Amino acid sequence: MSTRGSKIERREVNSSQPYEVKYLADKLGVSIQAIVGAKRATGSSDRKDIENYIKSKKKAG
Numbered sequence: 822m823s824t825r826g827s828k829i830e831r832r833e834v835n836s837s838q839p840y841e842v843k844y845l846a847d848k849l850g851v852s853i854q855a856i857v858g859a860k861r862a863t864g865s866s867d868r869k870d871i872e873n874y875i876k877s878k879k880k881a882g
Contacts, residue, residue, distance in 0.1 A: 833866040
């Protein structure tokens with residue numbers, strides 16, 4: 822069993838898995854649509870990129 826695959830799996834948010842998107846939305850206190858929008862805006866599925874984008878939007882707003 823490869824550990825590399827599991828590390829990548831945890832680092833990224835898969836939009837086709839609703840529980841992953843819902844978990845991140847609940848964690849950050851935003852809607853699921855905000856997570857999907859952040860993924861589009863950043864062009865990344867990386868959790869850190871999405872979290873940083875949403876946190877910066879919260880500070881600005």
